[in-house]
Amino acid sequence: MNIGIDIVEHSRILQAVSRSGAGFIARVLSDEEQQRLGDVHENIHRFSGVWAAKEAAVKALGSGFRDGISFYDIQIQHNEDGAPAYHFSGAFKIRYLQCGYTRSALSISHCQSHAVAVAVFTR
Numbered sequence: 001m002n003i004g005i006d007i008v009e010h011s012r013i014l015q016a017v018s019r020s021g022a023g024f025i026a027r028v029l030s031d032e033e034q035q036r037l038g039d040v041h042e043n044i045h046r047f048s049g050v051w052a053a054k055e056a057a058v059k060a061l062g063s064g065f066r067d068g069i070s071f072y073d074i075q076i077q078h079n080e081d082g083a084p085a086y087h088f089s090g091a092f093k094i095r096y097l098q099c100g101y102t103r104s105a106l107s108i109s110h111c112q113s114h115a116v117a118v119a120v121f122t123r
Contacts, residue, residue, distance in 0.1 A: 002101075004059030004119040006052040010044045011113070013051060017041075028054070028071045048115035049084075049108040050076045056106075056119035057086060063095055076106070084108050086119070096121070 016024050017040050025040060033050060040047045054074045058064050065071070073092030077085050086104045088096055096104075105120040 001123070002060045002062065002099075002121045004056040004061070004121075005116070006055035006059060007114055007116040008048050008052050008055070009114055010048050010110075013048050014041070014044060030072055030075050033075060045110040045115060049110050049117060052115045052117035053084065053086075053106055053108055053119065056117040057088075057092070057104075060104075060119040060121045061092070061095060061099065063092075067091060067095070069095065076108075099123075 020027075025034060028051060029037065029047075037043050037046055037050065053076050054071055057074045058069065061069075063069055068091035070090065070092075073088060073090035075087040075089070077087050079085050084106045086106055088104075099121075100123045101121040103122045105122075106117065108115065108117045110116070
């Protein structure tokens with residue numbers, strides 16, 4: 001089992017968007033995620049939660065964003081009850097499977113100023 005956690009200030013995400021605009025959003029979110037989240041300024045809590053979830057995943061894997069792993073390899077979806085869940089692809093999925101992981105769990109929470117996510121990978 002491996003665990004990853006990330007916490008991010010909403011203001012940090014907004015600063016990155018202000019500096020890089022749509023380029024930052026396109027680098028971090030898939031088209032589907034962009035459509036689901038909508039405007040970052042109106043949905044900063046959710047956007048920050050997705051950011052934290054992706055960062056928590058690479059921490060649980062122990063890889064960081066290197067060796068071909070990108071934000072697109074980690075997508076955040078929701079099950080029928082609305083709970084967040086991971087969908088992996090690309091280099092991340094290859095490494096995840098090479099490590100012998102078969103299950104992942106994700107929890108995301110936020111308050112007025114921060115979002116936090118915890119990823120748990122099990123074999």
